[in-house]
Amino acid sequence: MKVEQIYTGCLAEAAYYIESNGEAAIIDPLRETQPYMEKLEQAGVKLKYIFETHFHADFVSGHLDLAEKTGAQIVYGPKAETTFEKYMAKDGEELKLGNVTFKVLHTPGHTPESTTFLLLDEKDREYAIFTGDTLFIGDVGRPDLAQKTGEITTEDLASWLYDSLREKIMTLPDETIVYPGHGAGSACGKNMSSETWDTLGNQKKTNYALRADMTRQEFIEELTAGLMPPPQYFAKNAKMNKAGYGSFDEVLEKGAVALSPADFEARVEEHEALVLDTRSEAAFRESHIPNSIFIGLDGSFAPWVGALITDLQQPIVFLAEEGREEEVVTRLARVGYDNTLGFLKGGVDAWKAAGKETDSVNAITGEEFAKRLAAGQVPNLFDVRKPTEYLSQHVAAAGNFPLDYINKNMDRLDRNETYYLHCLGGYRSLITTSILKARGYHNIVDIIGGWRAIEETDAPLTAHVCPSTMSQEMIDEAIAAVA
Incomplete structure (x- = not known):
């Protein structure tokens, strides 16, 4: 048996390649098929299954193209209605792959169709679980991304997830390996670890959502508190994964x-x-x-x-x-x-x-910014980080203008004013600068190196607030102010 995690940092996404006795399965593949086809060809094995843990919202899966090229069967768990041909497995059903077995565990909560695939090794031991967005390392999937119909609420989904974790996952042996669908940086959870796998036993000790004494109501409240609105493309990607592309x-x-x-x-x-x-x-x-x-x-x-x-x-x-x-x-x-x-x-x-016009960005160092600030030459300063980053610590003179909500906050700007922008390291502020310039705001000054560069100067900063000590009311107010 071979198990390989294929991690893509840009999306903080993990796909998986499992091989046994001439047959292979791929779990949650990305859109492009070539890397998977090359693995299959090099190993000389046949792709039997393409397992999908749920309708992904943060990327378009490669299940359709991969199935067309290989003849492999697309497998979802219960409640996964699609417009294309697939196999909708039953809860508890077992599917053979070479000398190993996959057991289907329906674990609704992140979405109604969310399913965990339990890998039983050659000796029928519970070797690993591929949890998709049900269980992450240090976190669990947010319950507000599903394309909900009828009367299903975020709280309903959170309650389902509470049961899924405790009845289907936490009952497995502590040595079972947890292979999640995402790591730190994904918007599918709130506090994911940078680690990309762990044992279930360690997660029971360290993951807040798996506390043995946690009540259903505590779980729902902790899971739904402080959720940032999801990116606009999430619902559209989920629809593509469900309807085809x-x-x-x-x-x-x-x-x-x-x-x-x-x-x-x-x-x-x-x-x-x-x-x-x-x-x-x-x-x-x-x-x-x-x-x-x-x-x-x-x-x-x-x-x-x-x-x-x-x-x-x-x-x-x-x-x-x-x-x-x-x-x-x-x-x-x-x-x-x-x-x-x-x-x-x-x-x-x-x-x-070709004789065509170009433009450039007015950018300064953190040191130059501090000098201008001290001299009273910074009329408007915007911190374009997320509200929680801004709350943790910011330049005393800065307002919060998150890139995430730029389209909702354009009315705060005046084309005749000059604005200084910064983020954490410079990437987001430059994106913001480019958008503003494209919309006719040309008096923009970008601070190279962002917050990291400013911290090294004598610019007046607010007191540091550890995110873990922020009250939920404080977080919700900060999000509401810009969202």
Whole structure:
């Protein structure tokens, strides 16, 4: 038996490859199929099952393309109604894979159809559980993301999750390995660990949601408190996973097309395409196409695309570092953006050589910012981090203007005013700067290095507040103020 975790940092997502005696299964695959096809070919095994733990909201799964290419059976647990062919397994049903067995454990709560797959090894021992978004390391799945119908509420789902954990998962042996669907950085939970697997016994000791003496009401209250509104693309990705989508190979063929400056500009005008700049922060600051939006490929690229570009069908043309063009198209498709129309061949250099206009970002160091602040030369300072980050500690003069809620807070700005922006390290503030500039706010000053750079100066900061000591009322008020 072979068990391999395939972890993708940008989405904080874990897929799994399991192999036994010439047969293989893949759990929660990402959109692109090539990496899985290569594994199967190298091992010389047949893909028998594609297990889906639930209808994912934070990425588009590769189950349909993978099934079409391999003939493998797509398997969901109970209550997973789809428009495509699949096998909906019963609770407690066992499915053989080579010399091992998968047992289906219906564990509703994160979503009604959420299912945990228990792997029984060659000796029928309870070796591992693949929990999807039911149980994370240090956390459990949030109960407010499902496409709910009828009278089902977030509290109902939380109550179901309480039962699922205690009746289906916590009864398993302590040595059972927990393989979750996500790690730290995913918006599918609140306080996930950076560890990507653990034993169930250790989780019973350390995971707040698995406390033995925890009442149902305590669980519901702790699980539903302080939930940030989910990114707008979550519901749309869940719908794609349930109803189907187009071929990724076709998306890649259409999107990874090299365009001359003239063709690039023509596609922008003809299709009202968004110009997405995925290069480094430094490259974008120095020179970029006017009105382009920066979301760097080396940051949390796909989640920010999903949070900020509200239309999955939005035509997109892009700039990328040479050799990374297919990566851009792939990572856009992972979160459902399938309408990429090509990239600028030769990048900004080719654009300039064609005699076309460029723009740059007014950016300063943390040290320069501190000098201007002390001299009274910073009229408006915005911290674009999340409300909880802002609450923990911020520059005394700063207001909170979270990138997550930028579209809801534009009425706070005046195009005639100058605004200084910072985040934690510079990535989010540069995204914010690019969006504001594209919307006609040109008096923006970006602070390079963000909070980390400011902390090293003598700028006046608020007292540090540990997140664990924040009252729920404080958190809810901060979120309500910007959301």
